[in-house]
Amino acid sequence: MKPIKTILIMLFLAGIVLTACESLKTARPMLPMKEYEKMLVGSLEAEYVGTDTCLATCHYHDDQKKNLDASTMGVQISKKTHMPIVNCEACHGPGSLAIEGLTREQVEEDARNGKQTKCRYEMLIEITKLPAPAKSLICLKCHAKYEDFNLHTWNSGVHAINDVSCSDCHKIHMGPDLIIRKEEMENLCEKCHFKAKAEFSLPSHHPVHEKKIFCISCHEPHGSEIEKNLKKTTVKEVCVQCHADKEGPYTFEHSENMEDCTTCHSPHGSINNNLLKARQPFLCLQCHSGHRTSATSTTKAEFYTRCTDCHSRIHGTDIPGASGTGRFTQ
C-alpha cells in the first residue's frame, strides 16, 4: 500500500473516531427523550398512555395500528419489558392530553350515531409542522444504529441538505416495512424531479415510465458517496449492473471515457438513439477529426454518417483490428 494511501486512511479513521466521540456527546440529550417529547406537546404533565388506550378511545387509527404490527417496527420488542419499543407514542409523543375527557362510553355512543369521536390531536407532537430535519430526527432517533447501512450517508446527502424528510417519501403508517411500491415510485420521485420526468418522455429512454426499471435501480435516495445520489462507487459501476458486456477492462480502451458513461450518454433519455448526447457523426467529431476523404468520394457517405457502423466495438476491445492499434473495428 502506498504511504500516501496509508496516511489518508489513518487520517480518515482518526477523524471519524474524534468526530464520533464528539457526536456521542452531542447526541446524548441533557434530558431523557421523554421529557423533550412532553415539552413538544406543550405540557410536562402529559403522560404516555399506551397504544391500546389511545386506539380504544377513538378507533380511528385501527388500520394504521394493524399495518404497524405487520411491519418490522411493530415487532421490535424490548427484552426488558416485553412490550413493543415502537408504538404510536414513540413518534407522536405522550397521548394523555389528546384523549383527556374522552370515555369509551362516549366513543360507543358517537359510533352508534355514525359520528367519529374527535380527539385533541393538536395536543400530540404536530409532526407536519416540524422542519424537515426535525421530522427525520423522529425516525433517526431509532434508526441511528443497528441498521443495514442504508442511511450511512443520509445526513450529508442531497435530500437531507435540501430539506427532504423521511415522511416525504415513506408513508409511515402503510405496511409492510415502509416499502415503496414499484408502481408508486415513479410518481413519488417525479413530483419534484420534473426535468427527469420530461427526459423519460424522449424517443430514446430507459423504461421508467413503462415501470420496467425504477429510479432506485440507479439512484440511492438515502444519500450516496458520489454525485447525483448514484448507487455504487462510480458511474460506470451503476451502468454495468445491466450493461455488463461493456464493463472491461479492455486491452484497447476508449481513452478514459469508459469510466464515465455520461461523457457520451444521457442516462434518462435523449432525442437520439442509444441515449446518445448528440447524434453521430457530430458526437464523435467533437473530439476526433474526420477520416480522409474528398468532395467527390463515396467514402464521404460512410465516414461522415454513423461512425459505429465500422467502429462497432466503441466501448473497448481486445482485438487490434487492421490498424494494429485498436480502433474498435473488431
Add this chain to the structure above:
Amino acid sequence: MNKLTFILIFVLAVLVSVVFAVESRAEMPGAPEGITEGAEDMPVYQFPVVKPEINLYTGFNSVHLDGSHNAAEYQYLKDSIILGGEMRVITYPHRLHLDFNILNEKDYDADISYAYSDVVLFRFQNTTLFHNLDNIRLSSGSVNSVDGPGEHYGIKSSMNNFVLRLKAPDFPAHFYISGNYFEKNGTRQQISLLGSANFNNRVRTTRERETEWTTKEVTVGVNSLLGPVEVDISHSEKRFSPGPEHVLFNEYASAGATRNAGVYPYSLNPAIKSSANTLKLHTLYSGGLVASATFTKIKKENTESGAKADYFIGSGQVMWMIMPKLTFFLKYRHKDMDIDNPETIFIIAGIPVCSSTNNSAGTYRCEIRPSISSMTDTVSGILRYRPFGGFTLTGEYSYEDVRRDNYEEWHLPRDTERNAVSLSADAKIAKNVKLMAKYTHRNISNPATNNEPEKADEGKVNLSWMPLLELNASLGYDIAKGKSDDLHIPDSSGNRVPSADRSNMKRQRLTANLSYLLLKDVSLTFTYAYIDNKVEQDLVYNNATGAPLTDHSIPYKEVANNYSFDAAYMPKSNFLLNAGVSHTNSKGNFYPSDLLGQSGINSFSSIKIRETVFSVLGKYTVRKIFDIGVQYRYSRFEDVLDHPDDDVNDGKAHAVLLTLRKEW
C-alpha cells in the same frame, strides 16, 4: 488492502463489537425511553391477530404492432394470459409478503419477503423485461455484405436479487448475505468491418448474434455498533460470463504488415471477474455532528486478455450543525484507478492474437498503448443558513483534481482541475408560493473531452403555487451556458489542429405542471416540457491528402416539446375511469459548411420524430366480491423525415388488457 488485512479487520470488528455490545445497548441515546418506563409490571405483550390478505387476478393481454418496434420498445409483442396477485400473511413471529405480476413469458416481476420476528429478514426480487432492439440498414457505401441477417432482434433481461439479514437478538450485530443474478437472452444485430479496412477495401457486414450472458454477484458482510461508531465490513465477488457465442470469427483480407489474410476473431465479449472489499464507518446520526467514511478496494480482471483494473476509493462526509440556523457539510473523496493492460493478447488456445513481433497467419502485429491510470481528489464544502422560517440560503464550493499517467500517449492533459461555486435560495415568498433559485459557475482547466466546457454558468429557478387545496401549479426553468477556447482535436497524425479551438454550448429546460381537483371525483393534470440543446463547435475533416480542414462554429441543435394530460374520474367508490395522453415532438440537426462538398453529410444527423401515447383505464368493483378492469394503450412513433438508412422508423402499437381480480 490485502486479504490478511481484511481478515484482521473483520475479526477485530467482531471482537470489539462483543466488548462494546452490552454497554452500548444499555446506553442507547435517543431511544423512546418514555414509552417503556413503568412497563415492567405490564403483562407480556400479545401480538394481535392480523387477518391474512390475499388478492389474485387473471386476464388477457392482446397486442398488435404495425411497423417499427420503436412504437413498443419495451413490450414483448405476443398475446397472452396474464396472472398476478398479492398476499400478506402475518402470524407472529412469521411475516410473509408476496407480490407477483406475469404479463407474458418474457415480462414479469415478483417480490417476496419473509421475516422471523426481527432476527431473520429475507427479500427476493425479480424483474424481467423484454427490449425490442434495432435492426438498422447499413448506410450506403462502397461495399456492404449481409451475413445471416435476422428479421427482428430482442433481448429478455432478467434481474434477480436477494438479501438475507440475520440480526443477533438483543445484541447490536448483523450478518448479511446478498446476491444479484442478471441474465440476458435473445438475439441482436452485430455489425462489423471486414476487408482490409483500408480506404479502398472496406466491407461492412451485419449478422444476427445470440446473446446469452449472465452476471453473478454475491456480497457477505457484517456490521455492529462499536461504542460511538457503527462499522460495516463486506466482501463481494462478481463474475460476468459472456455465454457460448462470446467471440465471432470471419475471413479477413490482408492489412499490410499488420495482418495476413486469414480467419480472425472479432467482437469478443470477454469474461470478467471482480472482487471488492468495503469498510464503512459512521457515527450516530442524531447528533449535531455526524460523520461517515467509506473505503472500497475493487479488483477487476479481463480473463480473456489479462487486462486488469484496480481501484481504491476512500470518501468521508461530515455534517456539523454549528447552531440551529447554520449547518456545514464537508465531503471528500479520493479515487485511485490503476489500469494495467497486457503487452500480448492470448485469446484462443494460447495463440497470441496480438504481439509486437509476430506476424504469422492468425496473429496481428500490434502496438498496445498503456491504458490511462489516474488519481482523483474531490472536496466540497456546503454552508446552509436559515435566517428565519421559510427562507434557506445555501452556498457550495467544490474542487476536483485529476492526475493521469500515460497521458502523453493519449494526447491528454496531465492534470484536469474542476472548480465550481454555487449559491441557492429557497424561500416562501407569499402564503402559498415557494421559490427556489440556484446559480452555479464552473471553471475547468484542461478538460479531457471537448464536450466538457472550460467555463460554464448555470441558472435554475422553480416556482410552485398552491392557492387552493385543489390546485397545485409549478413552473421550472434551467439554463446552462458553457464555452471553451482551447479544444484539442488531433489531425490524422495525432497532432492538435490549432485552428479548431472554439466551442459554445447552451442548454435549456422548461417544465410546467398543473394539477386541479375539479370536482370531488374528478382530477386533472397537465404537464408541459421544453428541452433545448445547442452546441456550436469547430470541427475538423481531413481532405484526400490527409490535410486537416477546420469547419468553424458548426451549429448542432436539438429541440423537444412534450405535452401530457391525465384525467381521473371516480363517480362511485367502486368505479374508476382514468385517461391520459402524451405527445412528444422532437427534432435535431447539425449544419456543416461545404468544405468537403458535404451536401449530404449532415443528412444522417437530421432527425424529426413525433411520438404519441394514449391510454384509458376503467375499473369496476362488483358487490365487493371482485373487480373488473379494462385498459387500452395506443402508441405511435412517427419518423417524419423517413431517412431509409437511419435508426428510426414508423410504427403503431395497440394493447388491450382485461383483468378480473378477487380479494379475500
